[in-house]
Amino acid sequence: MIAEENMQIVLMRHGKPELDLDACKKEWVSPKTVGEIVKRYETAALSSDSIPPLASKAIAGSCAIALSSNLPRATLSIERLGLKDRAVIDPEFRESDLPFLEWKRPKLSFFSWALIFRLLWFFGFSQNGESIQDAKIRAQKCAASLCDAAAKHSSAVLLGHGIINRLIARELTGLGWQKVQRTSEDYWSFSIYEK
Template sequence: MTKIILMRHGKPLLPGTGWIAPAEMGRWIESYNRSEIAAESIPAISLDLASSASCVAASTLPRALLSVQALGQMPSVTDAVFCEATLPFATWRRPRLPPAMWAAFFRLAWFFGYSRGSDSFRATQARSKMAAEKLVDLAKAGSVLLVGHGIMNRLIAKELVAMGWSGPQKHKNHYWSASVYVLQP
């Protein structure tokens, strides 16, 4: 049975943990996008799923590519269409908060239409549809593993379901988690 496996990359090594202003988030996001992954044990189920795929796809971000290597695989396809939904930020100089708090705040604002410095939610939805179509096309030759990212994997999963694929009711979102989708006859 052909399947599409959406797997989230390994835990990234986060850039700077001090408090920053929103205006500094652009630089923090760039550092995060260049981040590597932490050395950690990979769940056996993730390794098994990776070895079962005939095609491995990945985003072009380092944490996804390094995760593919950690799984003992080589990517067959790398494409920016699978990259994480970009995170917006603002030019305010105050207040200063931990980057993780700003990331959560701006991700929530993004869902409500704020997109300064990033693609809009609608543009990202359109990209997730292209990503899902690419995965479905790759799945014509056998099972596909996508090593991607949290928000983007959720959006791709929604598109796969709309295209007749079935998978878990709730998409998993922790590092190395995987959700398996199969085409309904």
């Protein structure tokens, strides 16, 4: 049996999708259009120029098992990292959908609406999306799955998403895992947890 202090979990964000939400930030849109953009984003493939940095490839490659969301930007990131042969795809690791309203007015920048809807989400707004309570429960299950994988294989990497990775990180910390490295919040960024 592997000693607990040797276990490692890496939480990594997927590569840059073809539909880059950063490029939409200044577009003026209705709340309903925000929902349409988010739905397109959920099915977007990776951009052809989204190549994992050497540090991301090295840390992911050092892990014995890879877990991934079932969204295309995550599964294709697994392929670009060369981890397809040791990957477990699980929809539990998917991103928590951005809630939105079906209104056609007013129009604000996509960034403004996304910020408003995500802030409201933290206070319980979940129309057309998952509630924060449900996302937290799912994050608990995800953290448990990662802990099990790390206990069995000594190391595991998750190819996930910004919000759900943050919620999982909070759960890991609560379970006694220590964050020992964090790169950024960009595409291909990662955080390393050890126990």
